[in-house]
Amino acid sequence: xxxVTQMEGPVTLSEEAFLTINCTYTAxxxxxxxxxxxxxxxxxxxxxxxxxxxxxxxxxGFEATYRKETTSFHLEKGSVxxxxxxxxxxxxxxxxxxxxxxxAGTTVTVRA
Amino acid sequence: GAGVSQSPSNxxxxxxxxxxxxxxxxxxxxxxxxxxxxxxxxxxxxxxxxGNSAPDKSGLPSDRFSAERTGGSVSTLTIxxxxxxxxxxxxxxxxxxxxxxxxxxxxxxxxxxL
Numbered sequence: 711x712x713x714v715t716q717m718e719g720p721v722t723l724s725e726e727a728f729l730t731i732n733c734t735y736t737a738x739x740x741x742x743x744x745x746x747x748x749x750x751x752x753x754x755x756x757x758x759x760x761x762x763x764x765x766x767x768x769x770x771g772f773e774a775t776y777r778k779e780t781t782s783f784h785l786e787k788g789s790v791x792x793x794x795x796x797x798x799x800x801x802x803x804x805x806x807x808x809x810x811x812x813x814a815g816t817t818v819t820v821r822a
Numbered sequence: 823g824a825g826v827s828q829s830p831s832n833x834x835x836x837x838x839x840x841x842x843x844x845x846x847x848x849x850x851x852x853x854x855x856x857x858x859x860x861x862x863x864x865x866x867x868x869x870x871x872x873g874n875s876a877p878d879k880s881g882l883p884s885d886r887f888s889a890e891r892t893g894g895s896v897s898t899l900t901i902x903x904x905x906x907x908x909x910x911x912x913x914x915x916x917x918x919x920x921x922x923x924x925x926x927x928x929x930x931x932x933x934x935x936l
Contacts, residue, residue: 808872
């Protein structure tokens with residue numbers, strides 16, 4: 711079945727540092743790929759998405775590129791802020807499936 | 823516009839009691855999903871609805887769990903004879919259709935079974 715593997719945390723960074731969270735996937739079809747974010751005390755929010763190979767999703771300074779050749783969708787941000795402290799989830803949904811398959815989540819803490 | 827809403831936001835119950843969790847999806851979204859988020863298991867898919875129909879119930883953890891959706895809108899997740907291991911955050915999401923579409927999540931219901 712479909713699955714997502716993302717790097718384990720927790721990750722602790724200083725403000726303005728570069729953030730990368732690795733995500734790889736296994737899917738039999740042609741999945742859409744997502745990054746969701748969960749800020750402290752809040753629900754899951756869509757951060758960005760990509761629906762086909764080589765697409766780049768971007769939002770709030772975060773970017774991720776759908777790499778079919780390496781089955782990856784790594785999340786990057788060039789300069790993090792304290793407000794980026796959250797749990798980040800990589801997920802996929804196959805067009806022939808109905809559920810989101812999530813990675814385990816990566817907790818990111820940004821210190822001033 | 824209004825997002826996905828869930829009620830109650832928090833529920834504390836005693837072991838053995840039944841609980842009902844409600845989800846109100848985004849208007850016009852035909853697909854509705856239930857997930858569970860717990861410390862040990864991460865985010866688990868439970869069940870989805872396309873309209874009022876739930877074609878696959880295999881994600882439900884036991885026969886104590888059931889869900890229904892009426893009028894293609896509101897959904898209720900019922901847990902009978904609750905157990906302590908049912909303690910988790912129950913998340914509802916909706917999407918325009920299923921199969922690769924973006925799912926929008928509600929704030930969740932935090933269930934604590936004492």
